[in-house]
Amino acid sequence: DQQVKQNSPSLSVQEGRISILNCDYTNSMFDYFLWYKKYPAEGPTFLISISSIKDKNEDGRFTVFLNKSAKHLSLHIVPSQPGDSAVYFCAASGDNYGQNFVFGPGTRLSVLP
Amino acid sequence: DAGVIQSPRHEVTEMGQEVTLRCKPISGHNSLFWYRQTMMRGLELLIYFNNNVPIDDSGMPEDRFSAKMPNASFSTLKIQPSEPRDSAVYFCASNTWSGTGYTFGSGTRLTVV
Secondary structure (H helix, E strand, O other): OOOEEOOOOEEEEEOOOOEEEEEEEOOOOOOEEEEEEEOOOOOOEEEEEEEOOOOEEEEOOEEEEEEOOOOEEEEEEOOOOHHHOEEEEEEEEOOOOOOOEEEOOOEEEEEEO | OOOOEEEOOEEEEOOOOOEEEEEEOOOOOOEEEEEEEEOOOEEEEEEEEEOOEEEEOOOOOOOOEEEEEEEOOEEEEEEOOOOHHHOEEEEEEEEOOOOOOOEEOOOEEEEEO
């Protein structure tokens, strides 16, 4: 049973519009969340994080929202750019050292020019 | 900093052969992780080490899989004997807790024919 779910395998968005990638988790012990971006033939790279003491974290065009009661987080990209086309992984951790992250299956984002 | 270095980048082998994947973590990182990525299951944690000691190997699929970390700068993941269903991209990652999760290597694409 997957503890971290990304129910949309793929998403297509027009350049300049908002991209919203969703992630749901089942383990209420998770208290730290990360988003990674992965290009083909490369390893995933860290994008943005959020701790359970917050409900929003923003970094430039990227904003992550956390709804603890719903066990849901989302990544917003505004405005979307063709270079954002990649696979996005949501990851969650509940151990004290934040070292053991569980990853979702990923969502492939395509930003169309 | 050269990042996490994995070798080889690609490996094609015949069923039944032994396969060894290698990883050099970032200097100073005290944790190392082996992940496997497949289309069906996304990123799965196989095993992780803290200070060269295996902490959690519950993700290792079978006894055919083994991992070692003889020192802080080197780890191996071995599959013996390999099977076609082992075909996947294997990622190594390392970290020292800084709130940014792991740094991933570029991965080894394994194909077992």
